[in-house]
Amino acid sequence: MKSRSKRYKSSASSITSETNNLSDALIALQKFDPVKFDESIEVSVSLGVDPKQSSQAVRGTVNLPHGSGKDIKVLVFTDNADEALAAGADFAGLDDMIKKVKEGWVGFDVALSTTSAMKEVRSVARVLGPRGLMPTPKAGTVTDDLATAVKDVKSGRVEFKMDKTGALAVLVGKRSFDHPKLLENAQAAIDAVSSSRPEGFKGKFIKNVHISSTMSPSLAIDLN
Incomplete structure:
Protein backbone atom coordinates (compact mmCIF):
# COMPACT_ATOMS: atom_id res chain seq x y z
CA MET A 1 0.00 0.00 0.00
CA LYS A 2 1.30 3.45 -0.88
CA SER A 3 2.64 5.40 2.09
CA ARG A 4 1.26 8.92 2.50
CA SER A 5 3.41 11.84 3.58
CA LYS A 6 2.96 13.58 6.94
CA ARG A 7 1.75 16.67 5.06
CA TYR A 8 -0.91 14.64 3.23
CA LYS A 9 -2.05 12.92 6.43
CA SER A 10 -2.24 16.27 8.22
CA SER A 11 -4.39 17.72 5.46
CA ALA A 12 -6.63 14.65 5.39
CA SER A 13 -7.14 14.80 9.16
CA SER A 14 -8.46 18.36 8.85
CA ILE A 15 -11.40 17.26 6.69
CA THR A 16 -14.45 17.52 8.93
CA SER A 17 -17.31 16.78 6.54
CA GLU A 18 -18.02 13.93 4.12
CA THR A 19 -19.40 16.39 1.54
CA ASN A 20 -19.07 20.13 1.07
CA ASN A 21 -20.59 22.82 -1.05
CA LEU A 22 -18.16 24.01 -3.73
CA SER A 23 -17.19 27.24 -1.99
CA ASP A 24 -16.46 25.59 1.36
CA ALA A 25 -14.46 22.84 -0.33
CA LEU A 26 -12.21 25.38 -2.03
CA ILE A 27 -11.69 27.26 1.22
CA ALA A 28 -10.68 24.02 2.94
CA LEU A 29 -8.45 23.03 0.04
CA GLN A 30 -6.52 26.28 0.16
CA LYS A 31 -5.95 25.79 3.91
CA PHE A 32 -4.26 22.40 3.44
CA ASP A 33 -0.54 22.27 4.24
CA PRO A 34 1.26 23.81 1.24
CA VAL A 35 4.01 22.31 -0.90
CA LYS A 36 6.94 24.12 -2.53
CA PHE A 37 5.23 24.78 -5.86
CA ASP A 38 1.95 26.29 -7.03
CA GLU A 39 -0.31 23.24 -7.26
CA SER A 40 -2.90 22.83 -10.00
CA ILE A 41 -6.50 22.32 -8.90
CA GLU A 42 -8.76 19.86 -10.68
CA VAL A 43 -12.42 18.97 -10.55
CA SER A 44 -12.88 15.21 -10.96
CA VAL A 45 -16.24 13.84 -12.06
CA SER A 46 -17.54 10.29 -12.07
CA LEU A 47 -20.23 9.81 -14.70
CA GLY A 48 -23.16 7.39 -14.85
CA VAL A 49 -22.73 6.66 -18.56
CA ASP A 50 -21.55 3.38 -20.07
CA PRO A 51 -18.02 4.11 -21.36
CA LYS A 52 -18.24 1.11 -23.70
CA GLN A 53 -21.04 2.79 -25.66
CA SER A 54 -19.68 5.26 -28.22
CA SER A 55 -23.01 7.09 -28.20
CA GLN A 56 -22.43 7.91 -24.53
CA ALA A 57 -18.91 9.30 -24.95
CA VAL A 58 -18.44 12.60 -23.13
CA ARG A 59 -16.04 15.24 -24.40
CA GLY A 60 -16.10 19.01 -24.46
CA THR A 61 -14.41 22.28 -23.56
CA VAL A 62 -14.88 25.05 -21.05
CA ASN A 63 -13.69 28.64 -21.22
CA LEU A 64 -12.46 29.34 -17.70
CA PRO A 65 -13.38 32.93 -16.73
CA HIS A 66 -10.01 33.50 -15.08
CA GLY A 67 -7.77 31.21 -17.10
CA SER A 68 -6.10 28.00 -16.00
CA GLY A 69 -2.89 29.57 -14.67
CA LYS A 70 -0.92 27.28 -16.96
CA ASP A 71 1.34 28.41 -19.80
CA ILE A 72 -0.25 26.52 -22.69
CA LYS A 73 1.97 25.51 -25.61
CA SER A 155 -6.67 32.57 -22.38
CA GLY A 156 -8.08 29.55 -20.58
CA ARG A 157 -10.10 27.19 -22.76
CA VAL A 158 -9.69 23.75 -21.23
CA GLU A 159 -10.68 20.46 -22.84
CA PHE A 160 -12.11 17.51 -20.93
CA LYS A 161 -12.62 13.93 -22.06
CA MET A 162 -14.08 10.88 -20.38
CA ASP A 163 -11.70 7.97 -19.83
CA LYS A 164 -12.46 4.26 -20.17
CA THR A 165 -13.76 4.10 -16.58
CA GLY A 166 -16.39 6.79 -17.13
CA ALA A 167 -14.51 9.50 -15.23
CA LEU A 168 -12.99 12.80 -16.27
CA ALA A 169 -10.94 15.62 -14.75
CA VAL A 170 -10.94 19.33 -15.53
CA LEU A 171 -8.15 21.75 -14.66
CA VAL A 172 -9.70 24.82 -13.00
CA GLY A 173 -6.72 26.87 -11.88
CA LYS A 174 -3.86 27.15 -9.44
CA ARG A 175 -3.86 27.07 -5.65
CA SER A 176 -2.54 30.64 -5.61
CA PHE A 177 -5.72 31.95 -7.27
CA ASP A 178 -8.04 34.08 -5.17
CA HIS A 179 -11.02 32.15 -3.83
CA PRO A 180 -13.65 34.00 -5.96
CA LYS A 181 -11.69 33.27 -9.15
CA LEU A 182 -11.30 29.59 -8.31
CA LEU A 183 -14.97 29.35 -7.42
CA GLU A 184 -16.06 30.87 -10.76
CA ASN A 185 -13.68 28.63 -12.70
CA ALA A 186 -14.77 25.47 -10.87
CA GLN A 187 -18.46 26.29 -11.29
CA ALA A 188 -17.93 26.95 -15.00
CA ALA A 189 -16.24 23.55 -15.33
CA ILE A 190 -19.03 21.71 -13.53
CA ASP A 191 -21.64 23.51 -15.62
CA ALA A 192 -19.80 22.57 -18.83
CA VAL A 193 -19.64 18.90 -17.85
CA SER A 194 -23.33 18.94 -16.91
CA SER A 195 -24.15 20.40 -20.33
CA SER A 196 -22.29 17.60 -22.10
CA ARG A 197 -24.91 14.99 -21.17
CA PRO A 198 -25.26 12.66 -24.20
CA GLU A 199 -28.47 13.06 -26.15
CA GLY A 200 -31.02 10.44 -25.17
CA PHE A 201 -29.14 9.35 -22.03
CA LYS A 202 -31.45 8.34 -19.20
CA GLY A 203 -30.41 7.99 -15.61
CA LYS A 204 -28.15 9.87 -13.25
CA PHE A 205 -25.52 11.56 -15.40
CA ILE A 206 -23.16 12.88 -12.71
CA LYS A 207 -22.58 10.33 -9.95
CA ASN A 208 -20.15 12.31 -7.82
CA VAL A 209 -17.74 15.24 -7.95
CA HIS A 210 -14.47 15.77 -6.08
CA ILE A 211 -11.95 18.59 -6.06
CA SER A 212 -8.26 18.36 -5.22
CA SER A 213 -4.89 19.94 -5.81
CA THR A 214 -1.83 18.17 -7.20
CA MET A 215 -0.59 16.82 -3.86
CA SER A 216 -3.68 16.99 -1.67
CA PRO A 217 -6.50 14.71 -0.55
CA SER A 218 -9.76 15.18 -2.45
CA LEU A 219 -12.91 16.76 -1.12
CA ALA A 220 -16.36 15.49 -2.11
CA ILE A 221 -18.75 18.11 -3.50
CA ASP A 222 -22.46 18.10 -2.73
CA LEU A 223 -24.06 19.42 -5.93
CA ASN A 224 -27.40 19.79 -4.14
Whole structure:
Protein backbone atom coordinates (compact mmCIF):
# COMPACT_ATOMS: atom_id res chain seq x y z
CA MET A 1 0.00 0.00 0.00
CA LYS A 2 1.30 3.45 -0.88
CA SER A 3 2.64 5.40 2.09
CA ARG A 4 1.26 8.92 2.50
CA SER A 5 3.41 11.84 3.58
CA LYS A 6 2.96 13.58 6.94
CA ARG A 7 1.75 16.67 5.06
CA TYR A 8 -0.91 14.64 3.23
CA LYS A 9 -2.05 12.92 6.43
CA SER A 10 -2.24 16.27 8.22
CA SER A 11 -4.39 17.72 5.46
CA ALA A 12 -6.63 14.65 5.39
CA SER A 13 -7.14 14.80 9.16
CA SER A 14 -8.46 18.36 8.85
CA ILE A 15 -11.40 17.26 6.69
CA THR A 16 -14.45 17.52 8.93
CA SER A 17 -17.31 16.78 6.54
CA GLU A 18 -18.02 13.93 4.12
CA THR A 19 -19.40 16.39 1.54
CA ASN A 20 -19.07 20.13 1.07
CA ASN A 21 -20.59 22.82 -1.05
CA LEU A 22 -18.16 24.01 -3.73
CA SER A 23 -17.19 27.24 -1.99
CA ASP A 24 -16.46 25.59 1.36
CA ALA A 25 -14.46 22.84 -0.33
CA LEU A 26 -12.21 25.38 -2.03
CA ILE A 27 -11.69 27.26 1.22
CA ALA A 28 -10.68 24.02 2.94
CA LEU A 29 -8.45 23.03 0.04
CA GLN A 30 -6.52 26.28 0.16
CA LYS A 31 -5.95 25.79 3.91
CA PHE A 32 -4.26 22.40 3.44
CA ASP A 33 -0.54 22.27 4.24
CA PRO A 34 1.26 23.81 1.24
CA VAL A 35 4.01 22.31 -0.90
CA LYS A 36 6.94 24.12 -2.53
CA PHE A 37 5.23 24.78 -5.86
CA ASP A 38 1.95 26.29 -7.03
CA GLU A 39 -0.31 23.24 -7.26
CA SER A 40 -2.90 22.83 -10.00
CA ILE A 41 -6.50 22.32 -8.90
CA GLU A 42 -8.76 19.86 -10.68
CA VAL A 43 -12.42 18.97 -10.55
CA SER A 44 -12.88 15.21 -10.96
CA VAL A 45 -16.24 13.84 -12.06
CA SER A 46 -17.54 10.29 -12.07
CA LEU A 47 -20.23 9.81 -14.70
CA GLY A 48 -23.16 7.39 -14.85
CA VAL A 49 -22.73 6.66 -18.56
CA ASP A 50 -21.55 3.38 -20.07
CA PRO A 51 -18.02 4.11 -21.36
CA LYS A 52 -18.24 1.11 -23.70
CA GLN A 53 -21.04 2.79 -25.66
CA SER A 54 -19.68 5.26 -28.22
CA SER A 55 -23.01 7.09 -28.20
CA GLN A 56 -22.43 7.91 -24.53
CA ALA A 57 -18.91 9.30 -24.95
CA VAL A 58 -18.44 12.60 -23.13
CA ARG A 59 -16.04 15.24 -24.40
CA GLY A 60 -16.10 19.01 -24.46
CA THR A 61 -14.41 22.28 -23.56
CA VAL A 62 -14.88 25.05 -21.05
CA ASN A 63 -13.69 28.64 -21.22
CA LEU A 64 -12.46 29.34 -17.70
CA PRO A 65 -13.38 32.93 -16.73
CA HIS A 66 -10.01 33.50 -15.08
CA GLY A 67 -7.77 31.21 -17.10
CA SER A 68 -6.10 28.00 -16.00
CA GLY A 69 -2.89 29.57 -14.67
CA LYS A 70 -0.92 27.28 -16.96
CA ASP A 71 1.34 28.41 -19.80
CA ILE A 72 -0.25 26.52 -22.69
CA LYS A 73 1.97 25.51 -25.61
CA VAL A 74 -0.07 25.45 -28.82
CA LEU A 75 0.76 23.60 -32.04
CA VAL A 76 -1.17 24.44 -35.20
CA PHE A 77 -1.21 22.10 -38.19
CA THR A 78 -1.58 24.42 -41.18
CA ASP A 79 -0.15 25.32 -44.56
CA ASN A 80 0.00 28.93 -43.39
CA ALA A 81 2.47 28.77 -40.52
CA ASP A 82 3.11 32.54 -40.55
CA GLU A 83 -0.57 33.27 -39.87
CA ALA A 84 -0.69 30.82 -36.97
CA LEU A 85 2.52 32.12 -35.41
CA ALA A 86 1.27 35.68 -35.76
CA ALA A 87 -1.91 34.63 -33.93
CA GLY A 88 0.17 33.44 -30.97
CA ALA A 89 0.82 29.77 -31.69
CA ASP A 90 4.07 28.37 -30.30
CA PHE A 91 4.59 25.94 -33.18
CA ALA A 92 3.04 25.81 -36.64
CA GLY A 93 3.46 23.98 -39.92
CA LEU A 94 2.22 20.87 -41.64
CA ASP A 95 4.60 18.34 -43.18
CA ASP A 96 7.46 19.39 -40.91
CA MET A 97 5.31 19.23 -37.75
CA ILE A 98 3.80 15.88 -38.76
CA LYS A 99 7.30 14.51 -39.29
CA LYS A 100 8.38 15.67 -35.80
CA VAL A 101 5.30 14.11 -34.17
CA LYS A 102 5.90 10.81 -35.99
CA GLU A 103 9.41 10.87 -34.55
CA GLY A 104 7.94 11.09 -31.05
CA TRP A 105 7.86 14.82 -30.34
CA VAL A 106 4.89 15.96 -28.22
CA GLY A 107 6.24 19.17 -26.71
CA PHE A 108 2.90 20.95 -26.69
CA ASP A 109 -0.31 20.99 -24.65
CA VAL A 110 -2.95 21.58 -27.35
CA ALA A 111 -2.96 20.78 -31.07
CA LEU A 112 -5.15 22.76 -33.48
CA SER A 113 -5.67 22.08 -37.16
CA THR A 114 -7.24 23.82 -40.11
CA THR A 115 -9.95 21.88 -41.92
CA SER A 116 -7.82 21.35 -45.03
CA ALA A 117 -4.87 20.03 -43.03
CA MET A 118 -6.83 17.26 -41.30
CA LYS A 119 -6.32 14.80 -44.17
CA GLU A 120 -2.58 14.81 -43.44
CA VAL A 121 -2.98 15.14 -39.66
CA ARG A 122 -4.89 11.85 -39.48
CA SER A 123 -1.57 10.10 -40.17
CA VAL A 124 -0.45 10.93 -36.61
CA ALA A 125 -3.72 9.93 -34.93
CA ARG A 126 -2.04 6.91 -33.34
CA VAL A 127 0.47 9.20 -31.65
CA LEU A 128 -1.84 12.04 -30.64
CA GLY A 129 -5.05 10.10 -29.93
CA PRO A 130 -3.90 8.14 -26.86
CA ARG A 131 -2.51 11.37 -25.39
CA GLY A 132 -5.74 13.29 -25.91
CA LEU A 133 -4.02 15.66 -28.32
CA MET A 134 -5.74 14.77 -31.60
CA PRO A 135 -7.61 17.75 -33.11
CA THR A 136 -11.36 17.16 -33.41
CA PRO A 137 -14.26 19.37 -34.50
CA LYS A 138 -16.23 18.42 -31.36
CA ALA A 139 -13.52 19.86 -29.13
CA GLY A 140 -13.23 22.98 -31.26
CA THR A 141 -9.66 22.17 -32.23
CA VAL A 142 -10.37 21.84 -35.95
CA THR A 143 -11.06 25.35 -37.22
CA ASP A 144 -10.21 27.85 -39.92
CA ASP A 145 -10.44 30.77 -37.50
CA LEU A 146 -6.95 30.32 -36.12
CA ALA A 147 -6.72 33.72 -34.45
CA THR A 148 -9.79 33.07 -32.29
CA ALA A 149 -8.88 29.44 -31.57
CA VAL A 150 -5.34 30.23 -30.43
CA LYS A 151 -6.57 33.15 -28.31
CA ASP A 152 -9.24 30.99 -26.64
CA VAL A 153 -6.77 28.23 -25.79
CA LYS A 154 -4.15 30.65 -24.49
CA SER A 155 -6.67 32.57 -22.38
CA GLY A 156 -8.08 29.55 -20.58
CA ARG A 157 -10.10 27.19 -22.76
CA VAL A 158 -9.69 23.75 -21.23
CA GLU A 159 -10.68 20.46 -22.84
CA PHE A 160 -12.11 17.51 -20.93
CA LYS A 161 -12.62 13.93 -22.06
CA MET A 162 -14.08 10.88 -20.38
CA ASP A 163 -11.70 7.97 -19.83
CA LYS A 164 -12.46 4.26 -20.17
CA THR A 165 -13.76 4.10 -16.58
CA GLY A 166 -16.39 6.79 -17.13
CA ALA A 167 -14.51 9.50 -15.23
CA LEU A 168 -12.99 12.80 -16.27
CA ALA A 169 -10.94 15.62 -14.75
CA VAL A 170 -10.94 19.33 -15.53
CA LEU A 171 -8.15 21.75 -14.66
CA VAL A 172 -9.70 24.82 -13.00
CA GLY A 173 -6.72 26.87 -11.88
CA LYS A 174 -3.86 27.15 -9.44
CA ARG A 175 -3.86 27.07 -5.65
CA SER A 176 -2.54 30.64 -5.61
CA PHE A 177 -5.72 31.95 -7.27
CA ASP A 178 -8.04 34.08 -5.17
CA HIS A 179 -11.02 32.15 -3.83
CA PRO A 180 -13.65 34.00 -5.96
CA LYS A 181 -11.69 33.27 -9.15
CA LEU A 182 -11.30 29.59 -8.31
CA LEU A 183 -14.97 29.35 -7.42
CA GLU A 184 -16.06 30.87 -10.76
CA ASN A 185 -13.68 28.63 -12.70
CA ALA A 186 -14.77 25.47 -10.87
CA GLN A 187 -18.46 26.29 -11.29
CA ALA A 188 -17.93 26.95 -15.00
CA ALA A 189 -16.24 23.55 -15.33
CA ILE A 190 -19.03 21.71 -13.53
CA ASP A 191 -21.64 23.51 -15.62
CA ALA A 192 -19.80 22.57 -18.83
CA VAL A 193 -19.64 18.90 -17.85
CA SER A 194 -23.33 18.94 -16.91
CA SER A 195 -24.15 20.40 -20.33
CA SER A 196 -22.29 17.60 -22.10
CA ARG A 197 -24.91 14.99 -21.17
CA PRO A 198 -25.26 12.66 -24.20
CA GLU A 199 -28.47 13.06 -26.15
CA GLY A 200 -31.02 10.44 -25.17
CA PHE A 201 -29.14 9.35 -22.03
CA LYS A 202 -31.45 8.34 -19.20
CA GLY A 203 -30.41 7.99 -15.61
CA LYS A 204 -28.15 9.87 -13.25
CA PHE A 205 -25.52 11.56 -15.40
CA ILE A 206 -23.16 12.88 -12.71
CA LYS A 207 -22.58 10.33 -9.95
CA ASN A 208 -20.15 12.31 -7.82
CA VAL A 209 -17.74 15.24 -7.95
CA HIS A 210 -14.47 15.77 -6.08
CA ILE A 211 -11.95 18.59 -6.06
CA SER A 212 -8.26 18.36 -5.22
CA SER A 213 -4.89 19.94 -5.81
CA THR A 214 -1.83 18.17 -7.20
CA MET A 215 -0.59 16.82 -3.86
CA SER A 216 -3.68 16.99 -1.67
CA PRO A 217 -6.50 14.71 -0.55
CA SER A 218 -9.76 15.18 -2.45
CA LEU A 219 -12.91 16.76 -1.12
CA ALA A 220 -16.36 15.49 -2.11
CA ILE A 221 -18.75 18.11 -3.50
CA ASP A 222 -22.46 18.10 -2.73
CA LEU A 223 -24.06 19.42 -5.93
CA ASN A 224 -27.40 19.79 -4.14
